[in-house]
Amino acid sequence: MxxxxxxxxxxxxxxxxxxxxxxxxxxxxxxxxxxxxxxxxxxxxxxxxxxxxxxxxxxxxxxxxxxxxxxxxxxxxxxxxxxxxxxxxxxxxxxxxxxxxxxxxxxxxxxxxxxxxxxxxxxxxxxxxxxxxxxxxxxxxxxxxxxxxxxxxxxRDRRSAPTLADRAWRTIRATGGGLTVEQLAGQLGTSRRTLQSCLVSQLGVGPKALSRVARFGRARELVHARLQHRAPEPTLAAIAARVGYADEAHLIRDWRLFTGCTPIRWRDVDAFAFSD
CATH class of the missing domain: 2.60.120.10 (Jelly Rolls)
Structure with a gap:
């Protein structure tokens, strides 16, 4: 079956x-x-x-x-x-x-x-x-x-106003990790040091790492679509440029960090990600 x-x-x-x-x-x-x-x-x-x-x-x-x-x-x-x-x-x-x-x-x-x-x-x-x-x-x-x-x-039992960490998380998500830490702090009206301290204290991770995760998430969607259809396009270089990596090498570096493999080997390593 x-x-x-x-x-x-x-x-x-x-x-x-x-x-x-x-x-x-x-x-x-x-x-x-x-x-x-x-x-x-x-x-x-x-x-x-x-x-x-x-x-x-x-x-x-x-x-x-x-x-x-x-x-x-x-x-x-x-x-x-x-x-x-x-x-x-x-x-x-x-x-x-x-x-x-x-x-x-x-x-x-x-x-x-x-x-x-x-x-x-x-x-x-x-x-x-x-x-x-x-x-x-x-x-x-x-x-x-x-x-x-x-x-x-x-x-109904808990309602609170968004904190600086909440607003930073939301901005990183909305921009796909496309802002530098300085740009993010400026947009939120705070300093880089305050932003770093706030995010680590409340989320456990700083703005730079969160932005890397956001970029990886966008790249993951594009790589998944390519591998799911066994298509040659878009190339990794094109995906890297589209989601804000400096180049293909930086995409592959983050991919190894977040998955333990390269983008092209992902389907071989994790067939369940392509089970739909």
Missing amino acids: PPRSDSAQRGPHPALKGLVESYTGTSLTGCTPGIHLGTPSLTLPLIMSLRDHPVVQLQSRTGADRVAYQGLVAGLQLAPVLIDHASSAMTLTVELTPRGLTELFGARPSDWFGVSVHAADALGRSVEELRQRVEFLDGWPARFAAVDAYLLALR
């Missing part, structure tokens, strides 16, 4: 704008087991595993230090996360913004920089109750609606 994939994605309820980027539901069956690369992004994923398919994270490709999660939340990352992918998997992922993590759950993103934690331990028992409720609903629209309702109820 050939592999089967059922996936869906949509944005959150309008009242959650700025707190949640998207919901993604994925169901895979009949796949060849292997390792999936969770690559760095600007969001913090809350991942709920469904139908007895836990998310298994590895510390290395040797399979040492395996940790299984029914639900996990990951902080901002500057290195790939290795996921031991079974032949079948079913997950619902909520992509939280840093402000969303704080306003909805009262948590500080910097506390989880570079790590993954059990969602129930980090965010409260209600997250596990949500996972169990969502697990037995039929269809992604119903599951997404249940997550909307849960998060909207949380938001």
Whole structure:
């Protein structure tokens, strides 16, 4: 039987704008087991595993230090996360913004920089109750609606004005990491030193690294589309120029840092990224 994939994605309820980027539901069956690369992004994923398919994270490709999660939340990352992918998997992922993590759950993103934690331990028992409720609903629209309702109820309890870190994150996302640190600080009406200190304190990472992640994210989309269709274009040099790298070599440098491989080898190393 050939592999089967059922996936869906949509944005959150309008009242959650700025707190949640998207919901993604994925169901895979009949796949060849292997390792999936969770690559760095600007969001913090809350991942709920469904139908007895836990998310298994590895510390290395040797399979040492395996940790299984029914639900996990990951902080901002500057290195790939290795996921031991079974032949079948079913997950619902909520992509939280840093402000969303704080306003909805009262948590500080910097506390989880570079790590993954059990969602129930980090965010409260209600997250596990949500996972169990969502697990037995039929269809992604119903599951997404249940997550909307849960998060909207949380938001009624916590509302806050955007901080400097929130505004910096939003600007980096909007510009795709295209501003220098000096330009970003100037646009936000602060100094480079204050911006650096604020972001490291609240998010765990400075503006330069966040901008690199933003550029990588844009490049990742373009490289994925090229490899998915096995097309020769656009070239890596063209992609590098389009998203703001100085040249192809700088793109490949960041790609190795964030994935552990080159762009062209990505499909060979992580077939699950191309399972749709």
